[in-house]
Amino acid sequence: xxxxxxxxxxxxxxxxxxxxxxxxxxxxxxxxxxxxxxxxxxxxxxxxxxxxxxxxxxxxxxxxxxxxxxxxxxxxxxxxxxxxxxxxxxxxxxxxxxxxxxxxxxxxxxxxxxxxxxxxxxxxxxxxxxxxxxxxxxxxxxxxxxxxxxxxxxxxxxxxxxxxxxxxxxxxxxxxxxxxxxxxxxxxxxxxxxxxxxxxxxxxxxxxxxxxxxxxxxxxxxxxxxxxxxxxxxxxxxxxxxxxxxxxxxxxxxxxxxxxxxxxxxxxxxxxxxxxxxxxxxxxxxxxxxxxxxxxxxxxxxxxxxxxxxxxxxxxxxxxxxxxxxxxxxxxxxxxxxxxxxxxxxxxx
Numbered sequence: 001x002x003x004x005x006x007x008x009x010x011x012x013x014x015x016x017x018x019x020x021x022x023x024x025x026x027x028x029x030x031x032x033x034x035x036x037x038x039x040x041x042x043x044x045x046x047x048x049x050x051x052x053x054x055x056x057x058x059x060x061x062x063x064x065x066x067x068x069x070x071x072x073x074x075x076x077x078x079x080x081x082x083x084x085x086x087x088x089x090x091x092x093x094x095x096x097x098x099x100x101x102x103x104x105x106x107x108x109x110x111x112x113x114x115x116x117x118x119x120x121x122x123x124x125x126x127x128x129x130x131x132x133x134x135x136x137x138x139x140x141x142x143x144x145x146x147x148x149x150x151x152x153x154x155x156x157x158x159x160x161x162x163x164x165x166x167x168x169x170x171x172x173x174x175x176x177x178x179x180x181x182x183x184x185x186x187x188x189x190x191x192x193x194x195x196x197x198x199x200x201x202x203x204x205x206x207x208x209x210x211x212x213x214x215x216x217x218x219x220x221x222x223x224x225x226x227x228x229x230x231x232x233x234x235x236x237x238x239x240x241x242x243x244x245x246x247x248x249x250x251x252x253x254x255x256x257x258x259x260x261x262x263x264x265x266x267x268x269x270x271x272x273x274x275x276x277x278x279x280x281x282x283x284x285x286x287x288x289x290x291x292x293x294x295x296x297x298x299x300x301x302x303x304x305x306x307x308x309x310x311x312x313x314x315x316x317x318x319x320x321x322x323x324x325x326x327x328x329x330x331x332x333x334x335x336x337x338x339x340x341x342x343x344x345x346x347x348x349x
Contacts (some may be wrong), residue, residue: 302333
């Protein structure tokens with residue numbers, strides 16, 4: 001996979017910064033900036049692990065692709081131009097905030113807002129009882145702390161690299177129905193919530209085993225802590241199990257924990273949840289080390305662990321063994337060959 005640029009926002013314009021570095025390529029600023037971005041609201045195709053092509057709805061950016069990630073700094077003024085190409089009304093809302101605007105069918109609107117405090121946010125279309133969001137109209141806003149590049153918030157823990165796990169689930173029957181009946185059919189699905197039966201469960205738009213990529217699989221040298229920003233844009237509840245490891249919970253829905261961070265091996269993710277956790281990249285103290293106890297070095301013999309969702313729906317999707325589900329890897333003692341890029345287009349994963 002080719003290295004993609006990171007989104008750098010400074011001086012009021014969005015630009016791409018290349019570079020293969022461990023720490024997220026973000027240049028912190030002392031003060032706020034004016035930032036602009038264009039998003040189209042459109043239909044698109046998303047190819048799933050078994051080759052099936054789903055008709056989805058999505059926010060799209062010419063550079064960042066579908067389900068984009070916008071990275072900026074807390075306190076920035078963010079101006080977004082929404083071009084709704086769908087034949088149905090849409091919206092842009094940031095979950096758990098009062099930031100919201102409507103986007104009429106086949107129309108363009110521009111609005112501005114102040115970026116909230118440092119953290120991880122889902123932006124989504126909140127119309128039609130969540131149907132628009134689940135069909136793909138969602139993305140990620142990362143607000144970096146002012147003047148800081150290696151902490152999730154001022155006074156928070158430090159990390160060497162950071163990852164984004166945008167969780168989604170897709171019901172192909174719903175996708176086919178919108179494709180067959182047109183954009184306005186989303187309003188009909190709003191009254192059919194009980195019919196939702198997701199068959200595909202994704203992290204950053206991909207299912208196992210396509211989730212073993214640089215943007216999703218957690219890799220690092222011993223002691224090189226990683227921040228994992230998790231967002232649940234779907235309708236299902238997920239339980240992210242860091243098998244054999246414990247992570248420190250840094251933030252739950254924008255409530256930050258600078259001290260006394262709970263250590264968990266399973267992180268529940270309810271719809272529209274955002275939770276940031278720190279994986280310390282140390283050998284789990286309660287795991288028998290076997291060969292490692294006899295002198296093998298993690299640097300030359302890295303440890304491999306799975307990360308998988310404990311929710312039954314995603315465990316048994318496609319017949320079991322996660323063929324359509326949420327599963328990726330954790331590798332302790334090995335640096336990634338390609339650094340994770342928060343702004344990677346999900347279609348390129």
